[in-house]
């Protein structure tokens with residue numbers, strides 16, 4: 001089957017970049033990305049591609065090249081579904097905030113809505129691709145909804161999870177470690193798998209395209225995120241032990257990372273992992289394990305989250321303790337609010353939780369992040385519902401100028417590893433601060449020797 005039209009439901013951090021790269025690499029395919037969020041679609045269509053709603057290095061150039069040629073952003077969901085041969089579902093699958101499985105299970109209401117809309121609109125056979133991260137066996141539910149239309153349309157459901165990381169999304173999409181496609185073993189299923197393999201083959205080499213059954217594919221995505229997050233919690237657990245024993249976690253990470261069986265990536269101790277997915281996907285895994293009565297499996301993975309929460313809290317407690325057990329009315333400057341560098345995404349960022357703890361202690365928080373707005377910072381804090389928006393507004397100060405943000409601060413806390421922080425004029429920052437001037441480096445990016453020579457009291461994670 002020759003694919004000429006693709007549609008993607010959900011123009012978010014995954015749908016937008018993924019489809020932009022498919023459109024760039026497959027000029028013969030028309031790619032339409034649709035979303036209910038009019039504001040988001042307007043931003044994707046902004047004349048100036050620097051204003052697209054998602055900041056990712058290299059993305060605006062790709063959008064500039066393909067948009068209007070074979071890449072389109074629209075709110076007309078039905079038309080796009082009707083025309084497409086392949087429909088990617090790339091909507092959000094957050095943790096449930098109500099009812100059964102509250103705080104653990106994935107909320108599949110957006111997925112179900114998509115399935116129902118496809119069922120309603122489709123007049124011809126379609127391949128429906130799960131791009132969102134989903135609990136194992138969700139494809140079964142989607143298939144059941146689609147097959148109940150009774151209008152004779154044939155649907156094939158594929159699982160094609162996305163492994164891109166934010167901040168490196170374009171690079172990850174252009175040269176992925178692997179593309180995973182799960183499908184049915186039937187003849188029709190195999191045909192559908194081949195159609196999707198052919199799309200990726202436009203730029204990904206065949207040995208990197210892995211095909212499996214649907215359930216393996218769905219579960220592999222949750223497993224990959226669980227393993228990655230588990231490495232961070234493991235090294236963070238060691239960071240606390242390092243602080244007590246005089247060992248240095250960076251040295252320990254280097255030493256173990258040189259063992260080729262362990263590998264050196266994802267061993268960077270930090271204030272704790274954030275991002276929209278690690279916590280949500282592990283909670284989902286824990287919920288699935290519990291629902292099968294596998295309590296030891298559930299407890300094992302839950303510990304990754306418990307350790308991460310501990311690491312965030314430990315960081316804020318340490319700031320309070322070091323500042324003579326009180327931060328009331330003290331100015332603490334946060335360098336960074338995003339959950340990692342090179343993204344404007346702040347979902348589940350450690351900064352939110354550390355700020356919340358410190359505001360509880362009546363601290364005044366000045367935040368500088370090169371890509372995050374005051375509005376976003378306040379809405380992140382507001383989401384926690386710890387206090388009113390007005391109270392948060394009185395505790396959060398923002399400025400476009402990092403030096404101004406640091407002026408008269410009692411302490412600086414590095415929450416995101418933006419490269420520019422390393423290159424600041426730290427002497428100038430020191431001169432403008434209250435003394436003693438403290439730096440709490442939650443990302444271990446600054447030069448301890450240099451900062452101590454200037455006069456800072458410098459504390460890193462795990463040393």
Ligand SMILES: NC(=O)C1=CN([C@@H]2O[C@H](COP(=O)(O)OP(=O)(O)OC[C@H]3O[C@@H](n4cnc5c(N)ncnc54)[C@H](O)[C@@H]3O)[C@@H](O)[C@H]2O)C=CC1
Nearest residue numbers: 010011012013014035036037090091092093110132133162
């Ligand atoms: N953010 C990331 O780096 C990664 C995310 N994922 C997974 O991809 C999925 C999407 O994540 P993000 O792109 O980050 O979410 P997002 O929240 O940025 O985007 C989802 C979009 O879907 C839209 N939407 C929801 N229901 C809709 C409907 N019925 N019709 C049309 N549009 C609808 C929303 O308005 C939103 O713009 C999630 O399952 C996530 O776990 C997977 C890999 C990486």
Ligand SMILES: O=C(O)[C@H]1O[C@H](OP(=O)(O)OP(=O)(O)OC[C@H]2O[C@@H](n3ccc(=O)[nH]c3=O)[C@H](O)[C@@H]2O)[C@H](O)[C@@H](O)[C@@H]1O
Nearest residue numbers: 162163164165166232266267268270273274275277339340
């Ligand atoms: O499913 C998803 O959403 C994605 O989740 C992660 O990607 P992402 O969350 O964008 O970013 P990561 O680079 O994994 O970082 C996650 C968090 O862990 C932290 N981290 C990462 C690595 C490390 O060594 N130490 C550490 O503290 C980061 O600062 C960040 O807060 C995975 O890396 C992707 O493969 C996956 O597709």
